[in-house]
Amino acid sequence: MIEPAIIETSFDVYAIRQQFPVLNREVKGKPLVYFDNAATTQKPQVVIDALVNYYTGYNANIHRGIHTLAEEATAAFEATRDAIKEFVNAESREQIIFTKGTTEGINLVAQTWGRQNIQAGDEIIISNMEHHSNIVPWYILCQEKGAVLKVIPISDEGELDMEAFEKLLSPKTKLVSVVHVSNALGTINPVKTIIEKAHQVGALALVDGAQSTVHLDIDVQALGCDFFVFSSHKLYGPTGMGALYGKKDILEAMPVYQGGGEMIKEVYFDNIIYNDLPYKYEAGTPNIADAIAFKSALDFTKGIGKENIRQHENELLAYATAQLEAIPGLRIIGQAKQKISVISFVIDNVHPQDIGILLDNRGIAVRTGNHCAQPLMDRLCIRGTTRASFAMYNTKEEVDVLIAGLQKAIKLLA
Structure with a gap:
């Protein structure tokens, strides 16, 4: 039986990214920015090898x-x-x-x-x-x-x-x-x-x-x-x-x-x-x-360490939250004191699906809709949200791409 090798590494997000083949692809001519991790995470090469x-x-x-x-x-x-x-x-x-x-x-x-x-x-x-x-x-x-x-x-x-x-x-x-x-x-x-x-x-x-x-x-x-x-x-x-x-x-x-x-x-x-x-x-x-x-x-x-991963994801959450809150007309849904690296938001007079389509045109994958939680959306009196969810391989530079994409999308939809 062939045993796949595990590449041990300290938490270097750029080294970790190299172990996920799909992250090297482009979507519609743009480098893939994958922020749909709450739906499913991407797979490292060791899993594919197995x-x-x-x-x-x-x-x-x-x-x-x-x-x-x-x-x-x-x-x-x-x-x-x-x-x-x-x-x-x-x-x-x-x-x-x-x-x-x-x-x-x-x-x-x-x-x-x-x-x-x-x-x-x-x-x-x-x-x-x-x-x-x-x-x-x-x-x-x-x-x-x-x-x-x-x-x-x-x-x-x-x-x-x-x-x-x-x-x-x-x-x-x-x-x-x-x-x-x-x-x-x-x-x-x-x-x-x-x-x-x-x-x-x-x-x-x-x-x-x-x-x-x-x-x-x-x-x-x-x-x-x-x-x-x-x-x-x-x-x-x-x-x-x-x-x-x-x-x-x-x-x-x-x-x-x-x-x-x-x-x-x-x-x-x-x-x-x-x-x-x-x-x-x-x-x-x-x-x-x-x-x-x-x-x-x-x-x-x-091998990477859950605590290392968690610290990195929490930093991304804080970084993205601060930038999203600065966008006029954008409201983050879910402000619990204890959270993991998921941000759902709505934008005044903009349907989440329109945001998702425009972001996809820039290579950014987010989730839109009710997220299989329709009663929750009904309770919050919204149709759905745009959701960005982060994983160990995401970077602050990718968050910057998301923010720029949102700002451009809002201008186009205004």
């Missing part, structure tokens, strides 16, 4: 074969599970379930634990800043079971109303499912406190870590959450890959999610014996290549 190495060196199905390629593929696949266990500080590797991403992780919990435990009249609490993937599964479950979906309100600054949250809690509360970091606002939510309050009334707590895992240190044991879900592609890894962490006793008590190979021990026409954790929830041939490459992304991030 994918190529699997397909060219040891492509085989896992767990079932005794030949060399199958054993190599299985070892590499399971090494990623160990890496994720360490990354989130889970108690055991059996608690790490491979999924297609955050969305499937939430749906898995809703369709297994939820269907087993939620009854008519029970209550599920989410927040007003959730991504649709942490709204729709619970809505469907509540509709099916006759349960009640309650929503934690937010302030105009984009922070959860914790007093209101405590009032929503009751003996009927069975689950609190909240986003760790808002994809639309960048708000960092006090999830440890939320988890503790949920447990006080006997409810379980799920944390949507899609945006937090790339920016914050994650320790599921310290948080005390019952479930934690996240995606590879927001962590410099491949798309179509993610993980669900769950407390072991809860996972063992949950019914199976999908039926097929791997999630079984023995199959008879009149009886089926299901597999142990974590394979109980991993039916069929998994996304082997992307799971293997995900480890390379985790190793890459670890």
